[in-house]
Amino acid sequence: MTSSVSDNAIPMARRRRRSGPSSWTFAIAVTIALFALLPLGFVIWATVATGPETAFKLIARPRVGALLVNTVALVLITVPLCALLAVALAFLTERTDMPGRRLWAWLCITPLAVPAFVHSYAWIGLWPGLNGLGAGVAISLAAYFPFLYLPVAAAFRLLDPALEDQAASLGLSPLAVFRRVVLPQLRLSLCGGSLLVGLHLLAEYGLYAMIRFDTFTTAIVEQFQSTYNGVAAHMLALVLVVCCFALIGLEVVLRGRSRYARLGSGVARVAGVMPLGRWRHAAMALPALTAVFALCIPAYTLTRWLVAGGAAIWRMDEIGLALSQTLIICLIGGVCTVLAALPVAWLVVRRPDRKNRIVESCYYLASSMPGVVVALALVAVTVRVALPLYQTVATITLAYVIMFLPRALVSLRTSIAQVPVELEQAAASLGRSPARALMATTVRLAAPGAAAGMALTSLGILNELTATQMLAPNGTRTLAMAFWALSSEIDYAAAAPYAVLMVVFSLPMTWLLHHQSRKIAGR
Helix, strand or coil, X not given: CHHHHHHHHHHHHHHHHHHHHHHHHHHHHHHHHHHHCHHHHHHHHHHHHHCHHHHHHHHCCHHHHHHHHHHHHXXXXXXXXXXXXXXXXXXXXXXXXXXXXXXXXXXXXXXXXCCHHHHHHHHHHHCCCCCHHHHHHHHHHHHHCHHXXXXXXXXXXXXXXXXXXXXXXXXXXXXXXXXXXXXXXXXXXXXXXXXXXXXXXXXXXXXXXXXXXXXXXXXXXXXXXXXXXXXXXXXXXXXXXXXXHHHHHHHHHHHCCCCCCCCCCCCCCCCCCECCHHHXXXXXXXXXXHHXXXXXXHXXXXXXXXXXXXXXXXXXXXXXXXXXXXXXXXXXXXXXXXXXHHHHHHHHHHCCCHHHXXXXXXXXXXXXXXXXXXXXXXXXXXXXXXXXXXXXXXXXXXXXXXXXXXXXXXXXXXXXXXXXXXXXXHHHHCCCCHHHHHHHHHHHHCHHHHHXXXXXXXXXXXXXXXXXXXXXXXXXXXXXXXXXXXXXXXXHHHHHHHHHHHHHHHHXXXXXXXXXXXXXXXX
């Protein structure tokens, strides 16, 4: 009888151990989600507090209409051009025998190491009168097409060529095969990458401020700096958030519910390369021209200003201070973002139920809001409710966590999924508490994914400008802030060392992106 009771107690104890981590982890994840949704709550509160009549007057101004036209035109022109360029480059580097395609593939991703506002700085260094919508589209294309190239190239590597062979056997031309078989399978990657590019365009400040092209983000920052958290800035933030949600909704509609999966015996084979024949060397013109605009122009401009400035621009005391503060803030922000992403990453892998996926979606929803809206919300909240937290490390770290949670979440989720859950159960059966069992097994084995997520988050923090300017503690001077201050004073030579350092420290993290992308197909 005693044996029976003890035998029943063991499974009950194990069930309690398994449910323990789930309950407190869920509570932590929900708390983080509520903090992440703080900017959205602020926008709703600001709209209600302003009142419908005042809000309508502020939104219906001609100025808002002009900003809306600029912003919508920028997105509608730039995103399709990025998609066309990304598909063409991905096809050449992944599916043809173009010479040096591995090198060209790396060069297609390298522009991510150059901050968008450094791209703008480089272009106006060559063409000082560059401004307007055309300039915004051209520079945005050079700066942001890699966000589409990465998922499209990965999709090309995973396509099953048997589908294309079957279509060709039915008499379809190569162009018809590409249009009817290949492109539909790229739709998910195209929609996801286009959404990412569109959200970046809505959130970008430095690139467009430098070429004097007005968007909602540049207007909000100008309004904030001139009137300090005025009602007009809140209403502009409302319109910007609506634009972001409209873009997300459009992506959902375009993506649809179609699924593309191979059914049948065997496994998908690796696609062979398509011989280009006499066009083999001519095909290099497209990636070469892209590299000229996205890499050579920044490299030339930076070199030119470094040479013009000479040794005098290398003020090592100021540069060293900016570098140290940047690395510290990247380290703090990266660690905190990974820790914040860990609870929900564990939940969606170990307990993939509806409520956990809702919490996960809150993370993505919060991060879709531009940095200027996040910063504006945290400024208002700290000034009105928690003044001691205004312009502190805690506030700016919270802003980074909100903006970059998905970067850490994606990496962590993949790594945790590769750790057998039985290891956690075995550790718990040896008498360890749920927290210790989790730390000793899953967290330790998922460390590479956490490191990757931290690197990707740090890359975003390194190049972040708007929220850092609005929330950084007094006396903070990161590389991005120092570069922006000097370039705003038209001291382009003195700004060059800061831009070079941002690029140099971004390159290893960009290479990590390239390496992870190629691991998807085991290449």
